[in-house]
Amino acid sequence: MQIPTKRAGTPSPTAHDHVCWGYRRPAEFAAEAQEFLAEGLAAGEQVLYVAPGAKDFLEGQLRSAGRFDEGLRSGAVQAASVGGTYTTGTVVxxxxQVRLYAAATEEALAAGFTGFRVAADATSLVRTPAQLDAFARYEHLVDRFMATHPMSAMCGYDLAELGADAVAQLACMHPRAHEVATPFHLHGHARDGGAAALEGELDMESRRLWPLALERADLRPAAGTTVIDAAGLGFIDHRSLSALADYAERRGTEVVLKTRLSTPARLLELLDLTGVRVERV
Structure with a gap:
């Protein structure tokens, strides 16, 4: 299947949104999801609401908002249970899953919409360590797709059920997060064809999360080099640089860190770390 890289019609001003939304009450996520979907609908996108419950119940939630009735009649607005969109109880x-959303995006474009947008409560899909690991990998992979295609997503996770640490593992794979404490974001919206973008701060708080995120991102090298767009990186300590050097050695690649910071190059020299090269931007 060949996926188009240009939007049909007028481009959506909110295209390429991908936000992790932590919540403590399902009603909170439902309300924010409706706002997110309404923005896409106003921009000519086809939108999908995914949450626990039967399709009729979810459509009723949307109708109660008073602004999705026409979209539900025309097919511009759709609703589906989590089990109807993902295989619950198993590892994604x-x-x-990215191929499924790529096909949905292609179908939306073919139908004349400007893009495809989904708001999904994915809490039930990350309850076990194996599910969490696979879904974090999926979050980064689908973000790569969204970086070059007109798909947007809001991913909801119940903080009360999953815990802040588990949700942070998912949030750090998104460009944006709400109500979730994550010190950095490693995502697919990189400039100039980089393998990933890196924003935030890598310090003591990141010492466990950063190596885990690197492994799950499975960054794609080009000609033996893995470029990370770190223009949005505010700080990186020696532990995080060592973890990056370890990653480069295991993967047999040279990592190029494109950053505005001057300290990483000095730290690499002082620590005699190989496999990582700094380019100032």
Missing amino acids: DPAG
Whole structure:
């Protein structure tokens, strides 16, 4: 299947949004999801609401907002249970799930919409360590897709059920997060064709999360070099640089860190770390 890289019609001003939304009451996520979907609908996108419950119940939630009735009649607005969109109770196939959303995006474009937008409560899909690991990998992989295609997503996670640490593992794979404490974001919206973008701060708070995120991102090298767009990085300590050097050695690649910071190059020299090269931007 060949996926188009240009939007049909007028481009959506909110295209390429991908936000992790932590919540403590389902009603909170439902309200924010409706706002997110309404923005896409106003921009000519086809929108999908995914949450626990039967399709009729979810459509009723949307109708109660008073602004999705026409969209539900025309097909511009759709609703689906989590079980109807993902295989609940099992470990997600990251690449397979991206292919499903790529097909949905292609179908939306073919129908004349400007893009495809989904708000999904994914709490039930990350309850076990294996599910969490696979879904974090999926979050980064689908973000790569969204970086070059007109798909947007809001991913909801119940902080009260999952815990802040688990949700942070998912949030750090998004460009944006709400109500979730994550010190950095490693995502697919990189400039100039980089393998990933890196924003935030890498310090003591990141010492466990950063190596885990690197492994899950499975960054794609080009000609033996893995470029990370770190223009949005505010700080990186020696532990995080060592973890990056370890990653480069394991993957047999040279990592190029494009950053505005001057300290990483000095730290690499002082620590005699190899496999990582700094380019100032």
